Amino acid sequence: MSARHQQFAGLYKDYAGKVLATLVRLLGDFDLAEEAMHEAFLVALETWQERQPPANPIAWLISTGRFKAIDTLRRRQRFGELEADVQDLIDELEQHNKTINQQSIEDDQLRMIFTCCHPAIDPQIQIPLTLRELCGLTTEEIASAYLLPVSTMAQRIVRGKHKIKQAKIPFVIPDLSDLPERLDAVLSVIYLVFNEGYSASSGDSLLRTELSSEAIRLARLVLNLIPDAEVMGLLALMLLHESRRNVRTDADGNIILMEDQDRSLWQHSYIEEGSALVRQALATRRFGAYTLQAAIAAVHAQSTGKTDWDQIIALYSVLLQIEPSPVIELNRAVAIAMRDGAQAGLNIVDAILARGDLAAYHKIYSTRGELLRRLGQHSEAILAFEQALKLVKQAPEQRFLQQKLVQLKNH
Amino acid sequence: MKFICLGYFDESKWAALSESEQARLMEECMAYDDELRRGKHFLGGEALGAATNAVTLKMKNGSVAVLDGPFTETKEVLGGILLLEAMDLNQAIALMSKHPGVKNGPFEIRCADAAVNQQIAERNLRFTE
Numbered sequence: 116m117s118a119r120h121q122q123f124a125g126l127y128k129d130y131a132g133k134v135l136a137t138l139v140r141l142l143g144d145f146d147l148a149e150e151a152m153h154e155a156f157l158v159a160l161e162t163w164q165e166r167q168p169p170a171n172p173i174a175w176l177i178s179t180g181r182f183k184a185i186d187t188l189r190r191r192q193r194f195g196e197l198e199a200d201v202q203d204l205i206d207e208l209e210q211h212n213k214t215i216n217q218q219s220i221e222d223d224q225l226r227m228i229f230t231c232c233h234p235a236i237d238p239q240i241q242i243p244l245t246l247r248e249l250c251g252l253t254t255e256e257i258a259s260a261y262l263l264p265v266s267t268m269a270q271r272i273v274r275g276k277h278k279i280k281q282a283k284i285p286f287v288i289p290d291l292s293d294l295p296e297r298l299d300a301v302l303s304v305i306y307l308v309f310n311e312g313y314s315a316s317s318g319d320s321l322l323r324t325e326l327s328s329e330a331i332r333l334a335r336l337v338l339n340l341i342p343d344a345e346v347m348g349l350l351a352l353m354l355l356h357e358s359r360r361n362v363r364t365d366a367d368g369n370i371i372l373m374e375d376q377d378r379s380l381w382q383h384s385y386i387e388e389g390s391a392l393v394r395q396a397l398a399t400r401r402f403g404a405y406t407l408q409a410a411i412a413a414v415h416a417q418s419t420g421k422t423d424w425d426q427i428i429a430l431y432s433v434l435l436q437i438e439p440s441p442v443i444e445l446n447r448a449v450a451i452a453m454r455d456g457a458q459a460g461l462n463i464v465d466a467i468l469a470r471g472d473l474a475a476y477h478k479i480y481s482t483r484g485e486l487l488r489r490l491g492q493h494s495e496a497i498l499a500f501e502q503a504l505k506l507v508k509q510a511p512e513q514r515f516l517q518q519k520l521v522q523l524k525n526h
Numbered sequence: 527m528k529f530i531c532l533g534y535f536d537e538s539k540w541a542a543l544s545e546s547e548q549a550r551l552m553e554e555c556m557a558y559d560d561e562l563r564r565g566k567h568f569l570g571g572e573a574l575g576a577a578t579n580a581v582t583l584k585m586k587n588g589s590v591a592v593l594d595g596p597f598t599e600t601k602e603v604l605g606g607i608l609l610l611e612a613m614d615l616n617q618a619i620a621l622m623s624k625h626p627g628v629k630n631g632p633f634e635i636r637c638a639d640a641a642v643n644q645q646i647a648e649r650n651l652r653f654t655e
Binding site for chain 1: 527529613614615616618619620636637
Protein backbone atom coordinates (compact mmCIF):
# COMPACT_ATOMS: atom_id res chain seq x y z
CA MET A 116 0.00 0.00 0.00
CA SER A 117 1.37 3.41 -0.96
CA ALA A 118 1.81 6.10 1.67
CA ARG A 119 -1.06 7.96 0.09
CA HIS A 120 -3.37 5.00 0.35
CA GLN A 121 -2.26 4.28 3.86
CA GLN A 122 -3.02 7.84 4.88
CA PHE A 123 -6.35 7.50 3.15
CA ALA A 124 -7.14 4.27 4.99
CA GLY A 125 -6.58 6.18 8.22
CA LEU A 126 -8.98 8.93 7.13
CA TYR A 127 -11.54 6.31 6.21
CA LYS A 128 -11.33 4.68 9.62
CA ASP A 129 -11.73 8.03 11.39
CA TYR A 130 -14.56 9.44 9.31
CA ALA A 131 -16.52 6.58 7.70
CA GLY A 132 -18.73 5.84 10.72
CA LYS A 133 -19.67 9.48 11.19
CA VAL A 134 -20.30 10.17 7.52
CA LEU A 135 -22.36 7.01 7.13
CA ALA A 136 -24.60 7.65 10.15
CA THR A 137 -25.63 11.08 8.92
CA LEU A 138 -26.13 9.86 5.36
CA VAL A 139 -28.36 7.04 6.60
CA ARG A 140 -30.49 9.57 8.44
CA LEU A 141 -30.71 11.87 5.39
CA LEU A 142 -31.31 9.10 2.86
CA GLY A 143 -33.26 6.65 4.98
CA ASP A 144 -31.52 3.70 3.36
CA PHE A 145 -28.35 1.86 4.38
CA ASP A 146 -27.34 0.63 0.94
CA LEU A 147 -27.86 3.96 -0.76
CA ALA A 148 -25.99 5.71 2.07
CA GLU A 149 -23.07 3.28 1.89
CA GLU A 150 -22.78 3.65 -1.85
CA ALA A 151 -22.89 7.45 -1.55
CA MET A 152 -20.28 7.39 1.21
CA HIS A 153 -17.89 5.28 -0.87
CA GLU A 154 -18.31 7.61 -3.82
CA ALA A 155 -17.63 10.61 -1.58
CA PHE A 156 -14.41 9.00 -0.34
CA LEU A 157 -13.37 8.31 -3.94
CA VAL A 158 -13.81 11.99 -4.79
CA ALA A 159 -11.84 12.87 -1.66
CA LEU A 160 -9.04 10.51 -2.68
CA GLU A 161 -8.80 12.30 -6.02
CA THR A 162 -9.11 15.90 -4.89
CA TRP A 163 -7.51 16.05 -1.44
CA GLN A 164 -4.24 15.03 -3.01
CA GLU A 165 -3.97 18.12 -5.18
CA ARG A 166 -5.61 20.60 -2.85
CA GLN A 167 -5.52 20.79 0.92
CA PRO A 168 -8.25 18.71 2.61
CA PRO A 169 -11.20 20.93 3.59
CA ALA A 170 -11.34 22.49 7.06
CA ASN A 171 -14.23 20.24 8.07
CA PRO A 172 -13.63 16.96 6.22
CA ILE A 173 -16.63 15.19 7.76
CA ALA A 174 -19.10 17.88 6.66
CA TRP A 175 -17.43 17.91 3.24
CA LEU A 176 -17.78 14.12 2.90
CA ILE A 177 -21.41 14.20 4.01
CA SER A 178 -22.26 16.95 1.58
CA THR A 179 -20.43 15.23 -1.28
CA GLY A 180 -22.18 11.96 -0.42
CA ARG A 181 -25.51 13.74 -0.44
CA PHE A 182 -24.94 15.04 -3.98
CA LYS A 183 -23.76 11.61 -5.12
CA ALA A 184 -26.97 10.12 -3.71
CA ILE A 185 -29.07 12.71 -5.56
CA ASP A 186 -27.28 11.68 -8.79
CA THR A 187 -27.98 8.03 -8.10
CA LEU A 188 -31.64 8.67 -7.32
CA ARG A 189 -32.05 10.77 -10.51
CA ARG A 190 -30.43 8.05 -12.59
CA ARG A 191 -32.70 5.39 -11.13
CA GLN A 192 -35.70 7.63 -11.62
CA ARG A 193 -34.81 8.03 -15.30
CA PHE A 194 -34.69 4.31 -15.73
CA GLY A 195 -38.08 4.05 -14.09
CA GLU A 196 -36.81 2.00 -11.20
CA LEU A 197 -38.36 4.23 -8.58
CA GLU A 198 -41.78 5.51 -7.70
CA ALA A 199 -42.81 9.14 -7.76
CA ASP A 200 -42.28 9.88 -4.07
CA VAL A 201 -38.53 9.75 -4.65
CA GLN A 202 -38.81 13.23 -6.13
CA ASP A 203 -39.78 14.41 -2.64
CA LEU A 204 -36.61 12.91 -1.22
CA ILE A 205 -34.49 14.52 -3.94
CA ASP A 206 -36.13 17.91 -3.30
CA GLU A 207 -35.62 17.49 0.42
CA LEU A 208 -31.96 16.55 -0.06
CA GLU A 209 -31.34 19.51 -2.33
CA GLN A 210 -32.86 21.93 0.11
CA HIS A 211 -30.98 20.38 2.98
CA ASN A 212 -28.36 23.00 3.52
CA LYS A 213 -28.61 23.07 7.27
CA THR A 214 -25.05 23.07 8.53
CA ILE A 215 -23.85 19.75 9.79
CA ASN A 216 -22.54 20.36 13.29
CA GLN A 217 -20.79 18.29 15.92
CA GLN A 218 -24.05 17.73 17.80
CA SER A 219 -25.96 16.43 14.80
CA ILE A 220 -23.07 14.12 13.88
CA GLU A 221 -22.99 12.65 17.39
CA ASP A 222 -26.78 12.30 17.50
CA ASP A 223 -26.64 10.40 14.23
CA GLN A 224 -23.99 8.08 15.62
CA LEU A 225 -26.21 7.40 18.60
CA ARG A 226 -29.12 6.67 16.26
CA MET A 227 -26.80 4.25 14.48
CA ILE A 228 -25.79 2.36 17.62
CA PHE A 229 -29.41 1.99 18.79
CA THR A 230 -30.37 0.78 15.33
CA CYS A 231 -27.54 -1.76 15.08
CA CYS A 232 -28.29 -3.02 18.61
CA HIS A 233 -32.07 -3.19 18.08
CA PRO A 234 -33.60 -6.24 19.82
CA ALA A 235 -35.23 -7.25 16.51
CA ILE A 236 -31.74 -8.06 15.18
CA ASP A 237 -30.07 -11.37 16.02
CA PRO A 238 -27.54 -10.71 18.84
CA GLN A 239 -24.87 -12.51 16.79
CA ILE A 240 -25.37 -9.89 14.11
CA GLN A 241 -25.60 -6.82 16.35
CA ILE A 242 -21.88 -6.88 17.15
CA PRO A 243 -20.41 -7.12 13.63
CA LEU A 244 -23.02 -4.67 12.38
CA THR A 245 -22.00 -2.14 15.04
CA LEU A 246 -18.31 -2.61 14.30
CA ARG A 247 -18.79 -2.12 10.61
CA GLU A 248 -21.41 0.61 10.42
CA LEU A 249 -20.23 2.63 13.40
CA CYS A 250 -16.55 1.90 13.88
CA GLY A 251 -15.57 1.77 10.22
CA LEU A 252 -13.98 -1.67 10.53
CA THR A 253 -14.00 -3.63 7.29
CA THR A 254 -15.78 -6.96 6.99
CA GLU A 255 -12.35 -8.60 6.57
CA GLU A 256 -11.08 -7.07 9.81
CA ILE A 257 -14.17 -8.12 11.76
CA ALA A 258 -14.00 -11.65 10.34
CA SER A 259 -10.35 -11.92 11.29
CA ALA A 260 -10.95 -10.61 14.82
CA TYR A 261 -13.70 -13.20 15.36
CA LEU A 262 -11.83 -15.95 13.49
CA LEU A 263 -14.68 -16.50 11.03
CA PRO A 264 -14.58 -16.81 7.25
CA VAL A 265 -15.09 -13.44 5.52
CA SER A 266 -18.06 -14.83 3.60
CA THR A 267 -19.84 -15.82 6.84
CA MET A 268 -19.27 -12.39 8.35
CA ALA A 269 -20.36 -10.64 5.14
CA GLN A 270 -23.53 -12.70 5.13
CA ARG A 271 -24.35 -11.76 8.71
CA ILE A 272 -23.87 -8.07 8.02
CA VAL A 273 -26.06 -8.23 4.92
CA ARG A 274 -28.74 -10.06 6.91
CA GLY A 275 -28.61 -7.36 9.58
CA LYS A 276 -28.97 -4.52 7.10
CA HIS A 277 -31.75 -6.39 5.35
CA LYS A 278 -33.59 -6.81 8.63
CA ILE A 279 -33.34 -3.09 9.43
CA LYS A 280 -34.88 -2.26 6.08
CA GLN A 281 -37.51 -4.99 5.84
CA ALA A 282 -38.73 -4.94 9.45
CA LYS A 283 -38.94 -1.12 9.39
CA ILE A 284 -36.54 -0.61 12.26
CA PRO A 285 -36.44 3.18 12.59
CA PHE A 286 -33.21 5.17 12.61
CA VAL A 287 -33.94 6.91 15.91
CA ILE A 288 -32.84 7.29 19.51
CA PRO A 289 -35.47 5.36 21.52
CA ASP A 290 -38.21 7.13 23.48
CA LEU A 291 -37.50 7.90 27.09
CA SER A 292 -39.84 5.09 28.19
CA ASP A 293 -37.90 2.45 26.22
CA LEU A 294 -34.48 3.94 26.82
CA PRO A 295 -33.37 1.99 29.95
CA GLU A 296 -34.06 -1.38 28.35
CA ARG A 297 -32.59 -0.41 24.99
CA LEU A 298 -29.55 1.11 26.68
CA ASP A 299 -28.89 -2.21 28.45
CA ALA A 300 -28.68 -3.93 25.07
CA VAL A 301 -26.26 -1.30 23.74
CA LEU A 302 -24.04 -1.53 26.82
CA SER A 303 -23.88 -5.30 26.61
CA VAL A 304 -22.83 -5.12 22.94
CA ILE A 305 -20.12 -2.60 23.86
CA TYR A 306 -18.88 -4.80 26.70
CA LEU A 307 -18.85 -7.89 24.47
CA VAL A 308 -16.77 -6.01 21.90
CA PHE A 309 -14.38 -4.94 24.66
CA ASN A 310 -14.05 -8.45 26.09
CA GLU A 311 -13.43 -9.91 22.66
CA GLY A 312 -10.55 -7.47 22.35
CA TYR A 313 -9.33 -7.88 25.91
CA SER A 314 -9.25 -11.67 26.23
CA ALA A 315 -6.19 -12.05 24.03
CA SER A 316 -6.88 -15.74 23.53
CA SER A 317 -6.56 -15.88 19.78
CA GLY A 318 -6.51 -13.89 16.59
CA ASP A 319 -4.55 -10.87 15.48
CA SER A 320 -3.47 -8.99 18.60
CA LEU A 321 -3.45 -5.60 16.88
CA LEU A 322 -7.03 -6.01 15.80
CA ARG A 323 -7.92 -7.10 19.31
CA THR A 324 -6.44 -3.94 20.81
CA GLU A 325 -8.48 -2.03 18.30
CA LEU A 326 -11.70 -3.77 19.38
CA SER A 327 -11.09 -2.69 22.97
CA SER A 328 -10.36 0.90 22.06
CA GLU A 329 -13.43 1.00 19.80
CA ALA A 330 -15.55 -0.24 22.73
CA ILE A 331 -14.13 2.55 24.90
CA ARG A 332 -14.79 5.09 22.16
CA LEU A 333 -18.40 3.90 21.80
CA ALA A 334 -18.97 4.11 25.55
CA ARG A 335 -17.62 7.68 25.57
CA LEU A 336 -19.95 8.56 22.72
CA VAL A 337 -22.99 7.11 24.52
CA LEU A 338 -21.99 8.75 27.81
CA ASN A 339 -21.67 12.10 26.10
CA LEU A 340 -25.34 11.99 25.15
CA ILE A 341 -26.82 9.82 27.90
CA PRO A 342 -25.12 10.61 31.22
CA ASP A 343 -26.50 7.46 32.86
CA ALA A 344 -24.73 5.93 35.87
CA GLU A 345 -24.32 2.55 34.23
CA VAL A 346 -22.74 4.09 31.12
CA MET A 347 -20.21 5.73 33.47
CA GLY A 348 -19.78 2.39 35.23
CA LEU A 349 -19.16 0.48 32.03
CA LEU A 350 -16.68 3.05 30.71
CA ALA A 351 -14.89 3.02 34.08
CA LEU A 352 -14.76 -0.77 34.11
CA MET A 353 -13.22 -0.91 30.65
CA LEU A 354 -10.70 1.86 31.39
CA LEU A 355 -9.58 0.14 34.59
CA HIS A 356 -9.09 -3.17 32.76
CA GLU A 357 -7.41 -1.45 29.84
CA SER A 358 -4.94 0.24 32.20
CA ARG A 359 -3.36 -3.17 32.80
CA ARG A 360 -3.58 -4.52 29.26
CA ASN A 361 0.14 -4.57 28.57
CA VAL A 362 1.30 -5.89 31.94
CA ARG A 363 -1.05 -8.86 32.24
CA THR A 364 1.37 -11.12 30.43
CA ASP A 365 5.14 -11.27 29.95
CA ALA A 366 6.94 -11.11 26.61
CA ASP A 367 6.18 -14.82 26.00
CA GLY A 368 2.47 -14.37 26.67
CA ASN A 369 2.58 -15.98 30.13
CA ILE A 370 0.13 -14.74 32.75
CA ILE A 371 1.38 -12.36 35.44
CA LEU A 372 -0.91 -12.20 38.47
CA MET A 373 -2.02 -8.76 39.61
CA GLU A 374 0.03 -8.99 42.82
CA ASP A 375 3.18 -9.62 40.75
CA GLN A 376 2.55 -6.94 38.12
CA ASP A 377 4.82 -3.92 37.87
CA ARG A 378 2.41 -1.20 38.95
CA SER A 379 4.56 1.54 37.50
CA LEU A 380 3.68 0.15 34.07
CA TRP A 381 -0.07 0.51 34.61
CA GLN A 382 -1.68 3.31 32.59
CA HIS A 383 -2.32 5.72 35.41
CA SER A 384 -4.34 8.20 33.37
CA TYR A 385 -6.88 5.43 32.69
CA ILE A 386 -6.97 4.51 36.38
CA GLU A 387 -7.59 8.10 37.40
CA GLU A 388 -10.30 8.60 34.81
CA GLY A 389 -11.92 5.25 35.66
CA SER A 390 -11.85 5.92 39.40
CA ALA A 391 -13.36 9.38 38.96
CA LEU A 392 -16.17 7.90 36.86
CA VAL A 393 -16.82 5.26 39.52
CA ARG A 394 -17.18 7.94 42.20
CA GLN A 395 -19.50 9.92 39.95
CA ALA A 396 -21.63 6.84 39.17
CA LEU A 397 -21.85 5.75 42.81
CA ALA A 398 -22.93 9.26 43.82
CA THR A 399 -26.00 9.03 41.57
CA ARG A 400 -27.32 6.11 43.68
CA ARG A 401 -28.87 4.71 40.50
CA PHE A 402 -25.92 2.52 39.63
CA GLY A 403 -25.94 -1.15 38.71
CA ALA A 404 -23.71 -4.12 38.02
CA TYR A 405 -21.20 -2.37 35.74
CA THR A 406 -20.55 0.35 38.30
CA LEU A 407 -20.05 -2.18 41.10
CA GLN A 408 -17.60 -4.23 39.03
CA ALA A 409 -15.77 -1.01 38.17
CA ALA A 410 -15.71 -0.05 41.85
CA ILE A 411 -14.06 -3.38 42.69
CA ALA A 412 -11.50 -2.87 39.91
CA ALA A 413 -10.88 0.67 41.21
CA VAL A 414 -10.16 -0.57 44.75
CA HIS A 415 -7.64 -3.05 43.32
CA ALA A 416 -6.05 -0.42 41.11
CA GLN A 417 -5.69 2.13 43.90
CA SER A 418 -4.37 -0.17 46.60
CA THR A 419 -0.67 0.15 47.04
CA GLY A 420 0.65 -2.54 49.32
CA LYS A 421 -2.45 -3.35 51.32
CA THR A 422 -5.73 -4.14 49.55
CA ASP A 423 -8.94 -3.08 51.26
CA TRP A 424 -10.57 -6.53 51.28
CA ASP A 425 -13.44 -5.37 53.53
CA GLN A 426 -14.53 -2.94 50.88
CA ILE A 427 -14.11 -5.45 48.05
CA ILE A 428 -16.17 -8.06 49.90
CA ALA A 429 -18.89 -5.49 50.61
CA LEU A 430 -19.02 -4.52 46.92
CA TYR A 431 -19.22 -8.18 45.85
CA SER A 432 -22.08 -8.72 48.31
CA VAL A 433 -24.10 -5.87 46.79
CA LEU A 434 -23.26 -7.10 43.30
CA LEU A 435 -24.54 -10.57 44.22
CA GLN A 436 -27.85 -9.07 45.31
CA ILE A 437 -28.29 -7.22 42.02
CA GLU A 438 -27.04 -10.05 39.87
CA PRO A 439 -27.01 -13.45 41.60
CA SER A 440 -24.34 -15.52 39.85
CA PRO A 441 -22.03 -18.33 40.96
CA VAL A 442 -19.08 -16.68 39.16
CA ILE A 443 -19.50 -13.55 41.31
CA GLU A 444 -19.84 -15.83 44.37
CA LEU A 445 -16.52 -17.44 43.42
CA ASN A 446 -14.84 -14.05 43.14
CA ARG A 447 -16.23 -13.07 46.51
CA ALA A 448 -14.87 -16.34 47.96
CA VAL A 449 -11.38 -15.36 46.80
CA ALA A 450 -11.71 -12.00 48.56
CA ILE A 451 -12.99 -13.74 51.72
CA ALA A 452 -9.96 -16.05 51.61
CA MET A 453 -7.69 -13.01 51.42
CA ARG A 454 -9.32 -11.44 54.47
CA ASP A 455 -10.33 -14.40 56.66
CA GLY A 456 -7.89 -17.09 55.53
CA ALA A 457 -7.86 -19.87 52.94
CA GLN A 458 -10.23 -22.18 54.85
CA ALA A 459 -13.04 -19.59 54.89
CA GLY A 460 -12.72 -19.19 51.12
CA LEU A 461 -12.50 -22.93 50.54
CA ASN A 462 -15.77 -23.50 52.43
CA ILE A 463 -17.61 -21.20 50.00
CA VAL A 464 -15.94 -22.76 46.94
CA ASP A 465 -16.93 -26.25 48.10
CA ALA A 466 -20.48 -25.11 48.79
CA ILE A 467 -20.77 -23.78 45.21
CA LEU A 468 -19.48 -27.10 43.82
CA ALA A 469 -21.75 -29.11 46.14
CA ARG A 470 -24.73 -27.28 44.64
CA GLY A 471 -23.59 -28.48 41.23
CA ASP A 472 -22.74 -24.98 39.96
CA LEU A 473 -19.66 -24.15 37.84
CA ALA A 474 -18.75 -27.85 37.51
CA ALA A 475 -17.22 -27.22 34.07
CA TYR A 476 -15.54 -23.89 34.92
CA HIS A 477 -11.75 -24.26 35.14
CA LYS A 478 -11.30 -21.27 37.42
CA ILE A 479 -13.22 -22.83 40.31
CA TYR A 480 -10.75 -25.76 40.34
CA SER A 481 -7.67 -23.57 40.04
CA THR A 482 -9.01 -21.40 42.88
CA ARG A 483 -9.67 -24.52 44.95
CA GLY A 484 -6.16 -25.78 44.16
CA GLU A 485 -4.58 -22.51 45.23
CA LEU A 486 -6.53 -22.40 48.52
CA LEU A 487 -5.65 -26.04 49.29
CA ARG A 488 -1.99 -25.29 48.53
CA ARG A 489 -2.06 -22.42 51.02
CA LEU A 490 -3.56 -24.79 53.60
CA GLY A 491 -0.69 -27.22 53.00
CA GLN A 492 -2.94 -29.93 51.53
CA HIS A 493 -0.67 -30.51 48.55
CA SER A 494 -1.95 -33.81 47.18
CA GLU A 495 -5.51 -32.49 47.07
CA ALA A 496 -4.27 -29.25 45.54
CA ILE A 497 -2.57 -31.22 42.75
CA LEU A 498 -5.85 -33.02 41.97
CA ALA A 499 -7.70 -29.71 41.77
CA PHE A 500 -5.10 -28.09 39.46
CA GLU A 501 -5.16 -31.19 37.24
CA GLN A 502 -8.93 -30.91 36.98
CA ALA A 503 -8.57 -27.23 36.02
CA LEU A 504 -5.95 -28.11 33.39
CA LYS A 505 -8.35 -30.60 31.81
CA LEU A 506 -10.99 -27.88 31.36
CA VAL A 507 -8.92 -24.86 30.34
CA LYS A 508 -8.62 -24.03 26.64
CA GLN A 509 -6.31 -21.04 26.41
CA ALA A 510 -2.58 -21.69 26.06
CA PRO A 511 -1.33 -19.03 28.54
CA GLU A 512 -3.61 -20.37 31.26
CA GLN A 513 -2.52 -23.93 30.49
CA ARG A 514 1.13 -22.96 30.93
CA PHE A 515 0.27 -21.14 34.16
CA LEU A 516 -1.42 -24.23 35.61
CA GLN A 517 1.39 -26.52 34.45
CA GLN A 518 3.89 -24.30 36.29
CA LYS A 519 1.79 -24.50 39.44
CA LEU A 520 1.69 -28.30 39.19
CA VAL A 521 5.46 -28.56 38.69
CA GLN A 522 6.07 -26.36 41.76
CA LEU A 523 3.69 -28.44 43.88
CA LYS A 524 5.12 -31.78 42.79
CA ASN A 525 8.70 -30.67 43.51
CA HIS A 526 7.74 -29.44 46.91
CA MET B 527 -47.13 2.14 8.07
CA LYS B 528 -49.19 -1.03 8.34
CA PHE B 529 -48.11 -3.87 10.59
CA ILE B 530 -49.74 -7.27 10.89
CA CYS B 531 -49.67 -8.71 14.40
CA LEU B 532 -50.11 -12.45 14.59
CA GLY B 533 -51.34 -13.52 18.01
CA TYR B 534 -50.45 -17.04 19.05
CA PHE B 535 -51.88 -18.99 21.97
CA ASP B 536 -52.00 -22.43 23.49
CA GLU B 537 -55.50 -23.83 22.85
CA SER B 538 -55.33 -26.38 25.66
CA LYS B 539 -54.31 -23.74 28.19
CA TRP B 540 -57.15 -21.56 27.02
CA ALA B 541 -59.63 -24.44 27.29
CA ALA B 542 -58.47 -25.07 30.85
CA LEU B 543 -59.57 -21.60 31.91
CA SER B 544 -63.02 -21.15 33.47
CA GLU B 545 -65.68 -19.43 31.40
CA SER B 546 -65.52 -16.31 33.52
CA GLU B 547 -61.72 -16.14 33.20
CA GLN B 548 -62.01 -16.49 29.44
CA ALA B 549 -64.63 -13.76 29.34
CA ARG B 550 -62.47 -11.47 31.48
CA LEU B 551 -59.42 -11.94 29.22
CA MET B 552 -61.51 -11.33 26.10
CA GLU B 553 -62.92 -8.18 27.66
CA GLU B 554 -59.41 -6.95 28.51
CA CYS B 555 -58.25 -7.51 24.94
CA MET B 556 -61.32 -5.81 23.49
CA ALA B 557 -60.85 -2.84 25.81
CA TYR B 558 -57.24 -2.43 24.67
CA ASP B 559 -58.32 -2.73 21.04
CA ASP B 560 -60.63 0.23 21.75
CA GLU B 561 -57.63 2.06 23.12
CA LEU B 562 -55.84 1.37 19.81
CA ARG B 563 -58.93 2.54 17.89
CA ARG B 564 -58.93 5.83 19.77
CA GLY B 565 -55.31 6.37 18.74
CA LYS B 566 -56.18 5.46 15.12
CA HIS B 567 -53.86 2.46 15.35
CA PHE B 568 -56.49 -0.27 14.92
CA LEU B 569 -57.03 -1.02 11.24
CA GLY B 570 -58.85 -4.27 11.71
CA GLY B 571 -58.63 -7.78 13.01
CA GLU B 572 -59.78 -11.32 12.48
CA ALA B 573 -60.19 -14.03 15.07
CA LEU B 574 -59.33 -17.51 13.87
CA GLY B 575 -61.39 -20.66 14.42
CA ALA B 576 -59.81 -23.60 16.24
CA ALA B 577 -56.55 -24.89 14.76
CA THR B 578 -57.90 -28.44 15.01
CA ASN B 579 -60.38 -27.50 12.30
CA ALA B 580 -57.67 -26.13 10.05
CA VAL B 581 -56.86 -27.59 6.68
CA THR B 582 -53.44 -27.25 5.09
CA LEU B 583 -52.87 -27.30 1.36
CA LYS B 584 -49.49 -28.47 0.24
CA MET B 585 -47.86 -29.51 -3.00
CA LYS B 586 -47.06 -33.21 -2.98
CA ASN B 587 -45.62 -34.94 -6.02
CA GLY B 588 -46.84 -32.22 -8.34
CA SER B 589 -50.41 -32.02 -7.13
CA VAL B 590 -52.14 -30.30 -4.26
CA ALA B 591 -52.60 -32.45 -1.20
CA VAL B 592 -55.14 -31.57 1.49
CA LEU B 593 -53.87 -32.21 4.99
CA ASP B 594 -55.76 -32.16 8.24
CA GLY B 595 -54.62 -29.64 10.84
CA PRO B 596 -52.50 -26.48 10.92
CA PHE B 597 -49.27 -26.10 8.93
CA THR B 598 -47.02 -26.39 11.96
CA GLU B 599 -47.79 -28.77 14.79
CA THR B 600 -46.84 -26.71 17.81
CA LYS B 601 -48.48 -26.16 21.14
CA GLU B 602 -49.04 -22.54 20.33
CA VAL B 603 -51.18 -21.88 17.28
CA LEU B 604 -52.23 -18.76 15.46
CA GLY B 605 -55.32 -17.44 17.19
CA GLY B 606 -55.97 -14.07 15.59
CA ILE B 607 -54.70 -11.33 13.36
CA LEU B 608 -54.61 -7.65 14.16
CA LEU B 609 -53.89 -4.96 11.59
CA LEU B 610 -52.00 -2.14 13.22
CA GLU B 611 -51.10 1.33 12.05
CA ALA B 612 -47.81 2.50 13.52
CA MET B 613 -45.08 4.98 12.64
CA ASP B 614 -42.34 2.36 12.68
CA LEU B 615 -41.35 -0.94 14.30
CA ASN B 616 -40.53 0.78 17.60
CA GLN B 617 -44.04 2.16 17.91
CA ALA B 618 -45.56 -1.17 16.85
CA ILE B 619 -43.55 -2.93 19.58
CA ALA B 620 -44.53 -0.31 22.16
CA LEU B 621 -48.25 -0.57 21.28
CA MET B 622 -48.39 -4.36 21.18
CA SER B 623 -46.31 -4.82 24.36
CA LYS B 624 -49.26 -3.34 26.26
CA HIS B 625 -51.83 -5.58 24.57
CA PRO B 626 -53.31 -8.00 27.15
CA GLY B 627 -53.25 -10.74 24.50
CA VAL B 628 -49.49 -11.07 24.95
CA LYS B 629 -50.16 -12.59 28.40
CA ASN B 630 -51.90 -15.43 26.59
CA GLY B 631 -49.23 -16.18 24.02
CA PRO B 632 -46.64 -14.55 21.80
CA PHE B 633 -47.32 -11.90 19.19
CA GLU B 634 -45.40 -11.94 15.94
CA ILE B 635 -45.15 -8.50 14.36
CA ARG B 636 -44.61 -8.20 10.62
CA CYS B 637 -44.78 -5.15 8.47
CA ALA B 638 -47.11 -5.28 5.50
CA ASP B 639 -45.57 -5.79 2.07
CA ALA B 640 -46.56 -2.48 0.51
CA ALA B 641 -45.63 -3.47 -3.05
CA VAL B 642 -47.73 -6.64 -3.13
CA ASN B 643 -50.58 -4.93 -1.31
CA GLN B 644 -50.57 -2.27 -4.00
CA GLN B 645 -51.05 -4.99 -6.62
CA ILE B 646 -53.87 -6.52 -4.58
CA ALA B 647 -55.59 -3.15 -4.28
CA GLU B 648 -55.34 -2.61 -8.03
CA ARG B 649 -56.90 -6.02 -8.62
CA ASN B 650 -59.68 -5.22 -6.16
CA LEU B 651 -60.50 -2.07 -8.11
CA ARG B 652 -61.09 -4.03 -11.30
CA PHE B 653 -63.93 -5.85 -9.59
CA THR B 654 -65.57 -2.87 -7.94
CA GLU B 655 -65.83 -0.68 -11.04
